[in-house]
Amino acid sequence: MSSNVVKAASPLASAVTGAMELSVAQWLLVVCLVAFPLLYEWSVSFKYFCKMAFYNGWILTLAILAIPICAVRGRNVENMKVLQFMLLHIKYLYGIKIEVRGWENFNIKEPYVVVSNHQSSLDLLGMMEILPSRCVPIAKRELMYAGTAGLACWLAGVIFINRKKTDDAISVMTEAAETMLKEDVRVWVFPEGTRNHSGSLLPFKRGAFHLAVKAQVPVIPVVMSSYKDFYCKKERKFTTGKCTVRILPGVHTKGLSSDDVPELADRVRGMMLEAFSQMSSERPGKGPGGVH
Ligand SMILES: CCCCC/C=C\C/C=C\CCCCCCCC(=O)SCCNC(=O)CCNC(=O)[C@H](O)C(C)(C)COP(=O)(O)OP(=O)(O)OC[C@H]1O[C@@H](n2cnc3c(N)ncnc32)[C@H](O)[C@@H]1OP(=O)(O)O
Numbered sequence: 001m002s003s004n005v006v007k008a009a010s011p012l013a014s015a016v017t018g019a020m021e022l023s024v025a026q027w028l029l030v031v032c033l034v035a036f037p038l039l040y041e042w043s044v045s046f047k048y049f050c051k052m053a054f055y056n057g058w059i060l061t062l063a064i065l066a067i068p069i070c071a072v073r074g075r076n077v078e079n080m081k082v083l084q085f086m087l088l089h090i091k092y093l094y095g096i097k098i099e100v101r102g103w104e105n106f107n108i109k110e111p112y113v114v115v116s117n118h119q120s121s122l123d124l125l126g127m128m129e130i131l132p133s134r135c136v137p138i139a140k141r142e143l144m145y146a147g148t149a150g151l152a153c154w155l156a157g158v159i160f161i162n163r164k165k166t167d168d169a170i171s172v173m174t175e176a177a178e179t180m181l182k183e184d185v186r187v188w189v190f191p192e193g194t195r196n197h198s199g200s201l202l203p204f205k206r207g208a209f210h211l212a213v214k215a216q217v218p219v220i221p222v223v224m225s226s227y228k229d230f231y232c233k234k235e236r237k238f239t240t241g242k243c244t245v246r247i248l249p250g251v252h253t254k255g256l257s258s259d260d261v262p263e264l265a266d267r268v269r270g271m272m273l274e275a276f277s278q279m280s281s282e283r284p285g286k287g288p289g290g291v292h
């Protein structure tokens with residue numbers, strides 16, 4: 001009988017002996033491999049953190065591939081196509097379905113200024129889904145120093161502004177108005193000027209509208225529906241979900257002067273707020289709550 005017990009216990013004994021032989025590093029690896037999936041499934045915050053870390057990390061990694069390709073042309077708006085192509089798959093990785101409405105409103109040959117709401121860095125996905133050709137975003141200068149992503153943005157002609165120096169920002173945008181016409185370039189601006197998680201639209205800064213009036217080109221509003229069903233920074237929520245992107249009819253600026261900018265900005269914001277409200281009420285079982 002005792003030999004039977006020894007026989008039965010021996011695999012267990014050898015497992016225990018084997019485990020005792022693991023180094024500290026191996027133990028840490030085992031704990032991580034077990035703890036990571038458990039934490040990922042159990043903790044909403046941990047899942048949120050991992051998904052955001054991967055989002056940023058993946059973009060920084062893709063940028064390493066994009067840089068040499070873009071560098072062949074040098075700093076050139078055509079490089080934006082390379083970034084767009086390389087970023088388009090991310091929505092599939094995250095299970096985010098993007099529906100686009102109003103494509104026909106982009107059927108304008110000449111340059112224009114796109115203005116859109118800014119909820120999060122995830123806006124990049126909606127932006128890449130519809131980015132017109134020869135269109136460059138205006139971004140805060142800090143993004144230029146975001147490692148490989150900053151360099152990729154620079155090579156693609158992203159226009160960087162220093163938000164802390166209004167005069168500098170205005171002169172960069174004035175130069176952009178000339179470039180738009182001379183080089184047939186479209187510009188994408190987030191007129192809220194910062195990310196806004198409130199489920200509404202912040203008051204608009206006027207730079208985009210001065211830009212459009214200076215260049216005498218149309219403003220095309222784009223509205224991305226609220227991410228609240230699948231993404232919320234405050235609640236650390238990040239699941240799969242659906243986002244609708246609406247391209248609204250262009251607003252013409254021919255004959256307008258800088259005196260008309262406040263009214264133009266208010267009118268465009270009104271159109272976008274109405275579309276945002278409508279899209280919120282279309283969400284199953286949801287009203288336009290939170291829209292002011
Ligand atoms: C494959 C690998 C890929 C790797 C790379 C990854 C991604 C790459 C792809 C794309 C990346 C792009 C993503 C970019 C997203 C970045 C988004 C942002 O950074 S948002 C923040 C920056 N943007 C903005 O701020 C734009 C909106 N802001 C404005 O328009 C502002 O007005 C301003 C020009 C910045 C100035 O702001 P400030 O607060 O300093 O002043 P005010 O707004 O109060 O204006 C003061 C005064 O000036 C008048 N004004 C403003 N602009 C002009 C102008 N152009 N000309 C003349 N006058 C101007 C304004 O009207 C005010 O006067 P008044 O009060 O009398 O009206």
Ligand SMILES: CCCCCCCC/C=C\CCCCCCCC(=O)OC[C@@H](O)COP(=O)(O)O
Nearest residue numbers: 056059060120121124145146147149193194195
């Ligand atoms: C070696 C340096 C490493 C730096 C690491 C930086 C990490 C950033 C990593 C990846 C960049 C992802 C690019 C996402 C582009 C989206 C940009 C964005 O949405 O910026 C926010 C800006 O509009 C408004 O900023 P604020 O809301 O005012 O704040």
